[in-house]
Amino acid sequence: MTKKKKWSQRELDYFRGQILEKRRTLLAKMGELKENTQIANESSATGDSTYAYHMADAGTDQGEREKAYYWLARENNYLRYIERSLEMIDEGTFGICQTCGDLISKERLEEVPHTSSCFTCKTNNAAKPAN
């Protein structure tokens, strides 16, 4: 008889706590960056003199802003993964390999909580040629 593997409630609570902490840190970082980007936007839109004053720095400002947007987009993706892994905890699919049904190692889950394949399956998949 095969017993379905699953995490205990205690372990799930532990992971949930970790993920919530990750989300909190991420949201704080994103809020800070958004605020900074906002300020940059406003300063370039206020009158000609301010604009002229900023002209010399325009190149770097632009570059910094692009970097900030790029970073935000990336963190937004990460946030979605975090939200997804919280859903997976509620659904009972969290930390379980969707390919072989094994539990995924804690180390891996701490790194990528939203993953749905164990290291072995992930490696096997990657080794297969894309069809």
Ligand SMILES: [Zn+2]
């Ligand atoms: Zn697997």
